[in-house]
Amino acid sequence: MKRRAFLSTLGALPLFEGLVPVTRKRPHVVVVGAGAFGGWTALYLLRRGARVTLLDAWGPGNARASSGGETRVIRATYGPRGIYTHLAARALALWKAHERRWRRKLYHPIGVLWLVEDDDAYERAALPLLKEAGVVFEELTGTETARRYPQISCERVRWAIFERDGGYLTARVACAAVVDAVLAAGGEYRQLAAEPAGPVEGGELGGVRLSDGGTLRADHYVFACGPWLGRLFPDVIGDRVRATRQEVYFFGTPAGDQRFTEEALPVWADHGAHFMYGIPGNEWRGFKIADDTRGPAFDPTSGERLPSPESLAAAREYLALRFPALRGAPLLETRVCQYENSPDEHFIIDRHPRAANTWLVGGGSGHGFKHGPAVGELVADAVLGRREPDATFRLARLGR
Numbered sequence: 001m002k003r004r005a006f007l008s009t010l011g012a013l014p015l016f017e018g019l020v021p022v023t024r025k026r027p028h029v030v031v032v033g034a035g036a037f038g039g040w041t042a043l044y045l046l047r048r049g050a051r052v053t054l055l056d057a058w059g060p061g062n063a064r065a066s067s068g069g070e071t072r073v074i075r076a077t078y079g080p081r082g083i084y085t086h087l088a089a090r091a092l093a094l095w096k097a098h099e100r101r102w103r104r105k106l107y108h109p110i111g112v113l114w115l116v117e118d119d120d121a122y123e124r125a126a127l128p129l130l131k132e133a134g135v136v137f138e139e140l141t142g143t144e145t146a147r148r149y150p151q152i153s154c155e156r157v158r159w160a161i162f163e164r165d166g167g168y169l170t171a172r173v174a175c176a177a178v179v180d181a182v183l184a185a186g187g188e189y190r191q192l193a194a195e196p197a198g199p200v201e202g203g204e205l206g207g208v209r210l211s212d213g214g215t216l217r218a219d220h221y222v223f224a225c226g227p228w229l230g231r232l233f234p235d236v237i238g239d240r241v242r243a244t245r246q247e248v249y250f251f252g253t254p255a256g257d258q259r260f261t262e263e264a265l266p267v268w269a270d271h272g273a274h275f276m277y278g279i280p281g282n283e284w285r286g287f288k289i290a291d292d293t294r295g296p297a298f299d300p301t302s303g304e305r306l307p308s309p310e311s312l313a314a315a316r317e318y319l320a321l322r323f324p325a326l327r328g329a330p331l332l333e334t335r336v337c338q339y340e341n342s343p344d345e346h347f348i349i350d351r352h353p354r355a356a357n358t359w360l361v362g363g364g365s366g367h368g369f370k371h372g373p374a375v376g377e378l379v380a381d382a383v384l385g386r387r388e389p390d391a392t393f394r395l396a397r398l399g400r
Contacts (some may be wrong), residue, residue, distance in 0.1 A: 040376025
């Protein structure tokens with residue numbers, strides 16, 4: 001499918017589809033991983049008439065998962081990578097619709113502010129794609145940015161993009177909400193680890209082996225295992241998905257100071273030599289700052305999640321530079337998480353090359369969470385033969 005056709009299809013899809021009437025045998029699909037990709041895939045498979053068993057080793061949004069933690073940014077600025085701008089626009093519509101449907105607060109539309117200093121190629125490339133996708137945004141001069149947000153030091157800021165409908169999502173809570181919806185739609189959830197039950201034979205995977213000693217067999221399998229995908233499929237994925245250690249910090253603001261709340265500040269992003277970003281407020285959790293630069297290799301299962309003094313010092317230095325009033329602010333909380341990246345940082349959404357009944361979904365990096373509902377409906381359609389993923393997400397692009 002050509003990319004333009006794929007992108008136009010995203011906008012044409014309905015926000016919701018009811019459960020498909022059962023007129024023939026319902027295909028049984030096992031989905032391994034209840035994070036952003038796996039949980040939404042399970043939900044959309046159910047809505048398309050499949051029988052679904054969703055598995056997760058430690059639970060939806062758990063502390064080891066890349067979909068865990070309190071918050072994730074939702075934004076549509078992706079430089080020249082328009083496929084993600086369109087996917088984010090589709091996902092935003094779905095997040096809004098599901099929040100209304102479930103009557104649960106998941107999306108905080110406080111906006112996203114992109115601060116531009118010297119190299120602005122990334123932001124310039126994004127502008128026509130944002131317009132094409134129908135994203136509501138403003139271009140601000142450095143002076144306008146400083147006037148609107150005086151708590152931000154804009155001395156070197158030349159201009160900015162403000163995405164009005166951007167903001168943040170409650171990550172762990174959203175993962176649990178999706179699993180609740182899976183159960184309400186008639187799906188099964190089991191908290192068990194799973195791995196392929198033996199080698200692929202006859203062009204199909206024969207089942208998954210569970211941590212309780214059992215084996216589960218189905219018509220189709222979807223592995224959306226985040227940083228564990230390479231371990232489960234060392235020959236096909238291996239180091240094509242690499243987990244890296246990332247650190248997040250939450251700083252305290254002055255008592256009663258309203259300048260650093262989500263009512264007064266949007267999510268911000270400094271896409272420079274180091275891609276720093278942050279979220280104010282976090283539902284009163286603290287002033288969140290993180291460095292998007294890829295960290296060292298990390299074991300998501302057994303890695304110790306203690307912050308490093310060097311990264312904390314860098315976060316404090318940035319805080320003092322960009323938000324001078326918070327110089328010396330106390331550290332309230334830290335979190336060590338992980339990204340999982342493909343070599344080109346594109347998602348992986350493709351069939352196992354030797355097992356036609358098995359789909360591999362991963363490479364979400366640090367930006368996959370926001371796309372969850374859009375990726376879920378795409379994967380569900382692919383599993384059931386309704387449409388094919390864009391070539392951007394195919395394994396063949398990575399060679400071997």
